[in-house]
Amino acid sequence: MGVWKDRKRLGILVALGGGVLLLLWYLAPWAVPHRLFGGEGVLLSPFGHHLPQGTLPPGYGDGWLWGVFYPSLAWLAFTLVLAWTPKPARKLFLMGILGLGLFLLTYLLFQASVAQVNAGAERPILRRYSLGLGSYATLAYSLYLLLLARLFSPGGVAFLVRRRGVVVPLFSLLLASLLGGVIVAVMKRAPGEAQTLREAWMLKLDLITYTYQLLYSPLVNPSGFLQSLLLATPLIFTGLAVALGFRGGLFNIGAPGQLILGAIAAMLVGVYLPGPRWLVLPLAILAAGLAGGLWGALPGWLKARFGAHEVINTIMLNYIAASLFLFLISSNEYKFFGNTLYLPFKYPGYEARSYEIRPEARIPHWTELLAPGGELSFALPLALLLGFLGYFLTRKSLGHRVLLGPLAGVVGYLVGGLLPGPAVNFGPDLTSVRLNGAFLLALLALLFFHFYVFRTVGGYELRAMGLAPKAAEYGGVLAGRKMVLIMFLAGALAGLAATHYVLGGGIDEYRLKQSLPYSVGFDGIAVALMGQNTPLGVGLAAWLFGILLTGGLQVNLQLGISRELVAVLQALIVLFIAAGGFLPRYFTDPLRAAEVELREESRKREEREETP
Amino acid sequence: MNLDAAFWIALFFSTLRQTTPLLLTALGGMFSERSGVVNIALEGIILFGALTAAVVVERVEHTLGPGPHPWLPWLGVLSAMLVGGLVALVHAVVSIKYRADQIISATAINLLALGAPSLVLTYFYGNATNSKEVVNRLPLWGSEGFALSPLVYLAFLLVPLSWWVLFKTPFGLRLRAVGEHPEAADTLGINVYRMRYIGVVLSGVLAGLAGAYLAIGFLNQFVRGMSAGMGFISLAAMIFGKWHPLGILFSTLLFGFASALAIQLQGTEILPAVLVQAFPYVVTVLVLAGFMGKSRPPAAVGRPYEK
Known part of the structure; x- marks a missing residue:
């Protein structure tokens, strides 16, 4: 795909992503150190907090936020400029890694700020705390940069096209989640009073973020x-x-x-x-x-x-x-x-x-x-572990593996049963x-x-x-x-x-x-x-929906949004996957996919010959 | 228990009432499949239509007061048709423009119709299963005791009308051509995509109409899952009716009769109600198995068209 090699196109894509990031930084909260049961949170943002009680929680310091905000701004500016320099893919890759580090820093500083208040208290003073959409946007933009860097380096499109079995469902999940966020925003009034338009946005975006945090909360509890x-x-x-x-x-x-x-x-x-x-x-x-x-x-x-x-x-x-x-x-x-x-x-x-x-x-x-x-x-865990290893890791013929798997499982069961x-x-x-x-x-x-x-x-x-x-x-x-x-x-x-x-x-x-x-x-x-x-895919997808359905209960309990939100998300996912995630044809049509892969392969070979 | 005249008269009118949503939906399905697009989303579209009709009428009553508004049920009907058409448009875009598997795309809409109404109902009424009852239902036309909803008459009038449209107008000829041989139709300058969009949206409008009939003609509220497989039964009826308005009329009458019989037998000691309810579904299976041999679907049905 000639267009993908186009540096101008890369620059525009980075600029678009950066614009969205800047907008989210401005409109969304960066961190929520404390949240009331109804869902209203203490929303921190470098552009002005939303404080339900008028002040920050006693003893809480928001100084760390500035320590994150200014480096983040500098990082964003760098990525926007670097996209227009020669050989941008490798630089953007580094910036993506840097962004991940930045997110990690944000996370650690935030956790430390909360722990400092909660330390020593009998019951945690700050509860239901988490990072906000603003910080998650940093993470998303970093991943976006990594993706773009891969896409614009040789063989990048073929790399994605070859993995279309993962790309199409994940992209559909992303689209369905975005639409689900809009549905939540329309269906549910955000808790809390907003003084300014930006604050209203902050509350809405926080509501959506919190909904998804609850939906995926079974992962961490x-x-x-x-x-x-x-x-x-x-x-x-x-x-x-x-x-x-x-x-x-x-x-x-x-x-x-x-x-x-x-x-x-x-x-x-x-x-x-x-x-x-x-x-x-x-x-x-x-x-x-x-x-x-x-x-x-x-x-x-x-x-x-x-x-x-x-x-x-x-x-x-x-x-x-x-x-x-x-x-x-x-x-x-x-x-x-x-x-x-x-x-x-x-x-x-x-x-x-x-x-x-x-x-x-x-x-x-x-x-x-x-x-x-x-x-x-340990009987059962060991049996499962050895059984799977016995089947999947032995480099023998199928007949051997079919025998070896269950045999290893039985051995695991017996040995595990003996362990105290x-x-x-x-x-x-x-x-x-x-x-x-x-x-x-x-x-x-x-x-x-x-x-x-x-x-x-x-x-x-x-x-x-x-x-x-x-x-x-x-x-x-x-x-x-x-x-x-x-x-x-x-x-x-x-x-x-x-x-x-x-x-x-x-x-x-x-x-x-x-x-x-x-x-x-x-x-x-x-x-x-x-x-x-595929069996692995079905197992993971079933687990994903198991998580969402469990989280749906929390969403219903804490926010009063019907559990059927999950059913709607499921339906949307089916619809989008049916449409191939609205991705280009070469992601859905195996013949065209093969065409792209071949073309990219030959281009890669050409480039290798040019630069001995 | 003796089966007297009253039983048979009640059965007759019940048959007409039961046939109406099936007939509307099956005629819709016919337009869609004649254009080459399978639309099993009709089941879900009925639900969306019913939800729209019930909620629109109830919301207007909520703001204007209950007092009789003769125009209000018609507003409900129109909005149900509009929403039905829009939902069908989603199916059309995904399956025509993005060449999705038509059955999967339609199934997605059916899944959506299981979940989305609950969100809307929770938003307006705080419960997930049914809407508030409305006062302004569709009127009944006819003499005392034998009155039927206007949509019943409309459904039966649509049979000759759609026969005329399908077989006697240039539009109908184009629609059929696109479903039989899209390549040939394209060569003759017919816009295949446009005809298919029209066919699918028309089916959605009719299924939305059927939904409105269920919500504010047959009942006076939306109940979760109230379509109870009518959309699928209609499609079976359409196959049994050989994609022809007259055939569809007779097959939907058969299914309507089965449903009506089930309703009339409920509460009697002839057969248990739970088993009788399964009657129309059993008939559907038997009909599909027994009479499929000779009916031939439009040749290009289910196949995305690529220029």
Whole structure:
């Protein structure tokens, strides 16, 4: 791309970014040393503070702010000038690194200023403190400089284009977040009184920043962290269920229905099948997968046999499954043409719920797995670690690795079990999080997806079906049968999500309840797209949405903004990814991407020859 | 329980009422697919239309007082159509200009329609599930006891009208050409993109109209998820009706009848209500499976066009 080598273009881009940075420095608070519960904060800015109580908090000094502000100004001026000097890319790269250092300095000085007031006090005097958008803008501009520096050095565009699987989702996330910020600003009056227009801006921008800080707060708080893993568990399953369909050229919007059927089957086995734990628990899990799989295979078969479009059929089957679900657990007496039918499933009482799952069929809580009997056990962490290492790090043939992985896992489990563990007490905050063994099942499902789709002949055929159905059929794939199989596996993955809710007691009880949040099946679409239908991507995307959903609760609690903000963000992300993040065509079209990469490669070679 | 005449009359009128939103949406879907764009966002657009109609009417009542304003429900209908068209425009831009997968882009809008209403409702009413009830609903036209909302008549009038537009006007010919063979249409000087934009936006306007009917004609408020799959059922009806207004009329009547039967059977001891509610969905699956063989979609449907 000749234009990208253009220095003028680089200068303009840097100037634009610098302008935005300067504007944010002026309009947004740099730091918030203290925040009231309603969200109004003590907003510090070199251009004038916003102080809810008229003065700075007693004992707090804002001198550090000037120590950051003047170097920042000088740094910004430097970047703007350097962009117009010869060979700017390397200089801008250095300036980007410098900016990161500047941000780190800001962070440290701010933390020190707060710690100095809080030190020695019984309860922290300054609470809910954090840096403000102004400081984060410094960070963002530094990253922007690093990006530009890479983009304008040889092979820069190809560098990004090759990573388009990461670039497009992240860019879409960024766009959706920006739009989400506008939505928050419109929907919510900022707390606090503003004297000037700049102060009003400061309050609004701080509100948006605080909303996002709360949304991502589970990253830095232990119980929120566990909660985010809890919410990620079903999303991993449903995300994989949708992703598998996409890989095979089918759009599975039926995950909610498949999840419901899985939940019903898990309940039936878990409540009514007597027997020991080693038999009943695996059977209950299997039943969930099987029921979901069959419910998924139905639209697959309808498509293969009658050409009925799977999108509408899976949606219809969602509604039918929901009816069936309510039929089973909302009442025990039904009238059919004057006759009465009696069902045994509903637990007596007002609420629509089943009987309790027998203790033998329950998936253990995370504390039981990590610290059985109150003593920390290294068995499971070590097993996981060695298992993954054994599979991914051995340089052997696939067969060896498949054997080595589980073997290493078993060794890890045994060795870890022998190691003595200290007694631990996690405290009520952490133990009340209902994260359970279904999370491990979800990790296994990710592994299964990776193995089946990318390492087996069946998975190869599946991907061939998705990329070029006609060619795949010509190559010997039995398209109809494959379609049913894909939908069966996708349905089974969605059905397994139910193990988390029913067998693992993921909501609040070990039962099948009317509150079963089966709409996570739809969230699976966003997860699959965000994760670009790869197992690692799906895992990370599910976790991201788990974080946002957990944080959404805090946003609702502290700011009174509906939790559905997260649902809107998800929808926007899907929309933007569908549009390729509005990025140039060579990011979305594989052929054009290859073209760019080739062209950049040859240019790089030319330049190398010119400068011996 | 005996099924007397009153039951059948009630069933008949209920069928007409149930058919109306399906018919409006299915005709919209027809215009969109005839132009070559699949629009499963209609489900979400119905919700956006319903939300707009309910909130606009309620807000005006809030400022002007409840007193009967005969023009007010029509304002609600118009704004619902406008918003429906705008939401459809988003789908159109993303799937026509940015060549997105039409099903994914539409699914995004459906997901948006699950979340966004809650934000709006929380903003205005402080609860996330339903709007305040409105006083100024759409009027009922007809003699006492047999009166129907004007939108019911409009929906059935739209059947011959859209037949005429689609098959007897140059516009309709162009629309169909663009959906069948965009390259050929382009060669003849037809603006493919413009025709597709028109088709998609028209479908949004009609689905918004269906939403307004649900919110201020059928009920008197917006309830979360009130479309209950009507948009998808309409698309199934459109496929079953072979992308033809007359076929769509009969297929939506079938679905409307199934829904009406479900409603009429509720509270009786003939069949349990929870199962009967699933009736239209089961019919949809059966219809798609059983009668798909002979219906042929527009040749270029679902395929982004590139000049």
